[in-house]
Amino acid sequence: MTKLFTVLLAFLMTIGSQVSAFDPDDLQRLIDTGDCVKCDLSGADLIGAGLIVANIVDPFVTGANLESSNLEGSNLKRANLVNADLRGANLRDANLEGADLEGADLRAANLEIANLEGANLEGANLVRANLEDARLWGANLEGADLAGANLESANLRGANLNSTNLNGADLKNAFLRFVRMKGAILCNTTMRDGSVIYSGC
Secondary structure, three states, rough: OHHHHHHHHHHHHHHHHHHHOOHHHHHHHHHHHOOOOOEEEOEEEOOOOOOOEEEOOOOOOOOOOOOEEEOOOOOOOEEEEOOOOOOOOEEOOOOOOEEEOOOOOOOEEOOOOOOOOOEEEOOOOOOEOOOOEEEEEOOOOOOEEEEOOEEEOOEOOOOOOOOOOOOOOOOOOOOOOOOOOOOOEEEEEEEEOOOOEEEOO
């Protein structure tokens, strides 16, 4: 954890006035303890931040800039990440159960083996995102852009994929039982059995 605190402290010195709306006491608590339960980091510019295995349960991170940040293994259960910028972020093995990621930008983000059970990803941008082996039970992905996304072996049981863009997406070996896909775009899409569908082109 010492490395985490050092990275955060150094980072804060560089962003200073760029941060707006977040609660400084909450961020200090994260630095001091590695925990930030129900904290407010909304609007913070945390681009490139290293928050590996941080425990940030129930946070408000609406509109935060977390581009290219390292959140591997972090606990972000029920996080409010509406419209957050998570482009290129490393969320491998992160716990995002019940998180609200509506409208979030997750282009090229790494969500391999992440837990997104019950998460809201409506309208999220997941172009070229890596969701291999991710757990998406009951997740809401309606209207999300999954073009070129890797969903190989992902568990999508009961997920809502209505009106999603699956152009070029890879669903090989994905668990698709009870999945809703009404209006989904299937163009050059690799399905569970390895077959490629072009019907929506």
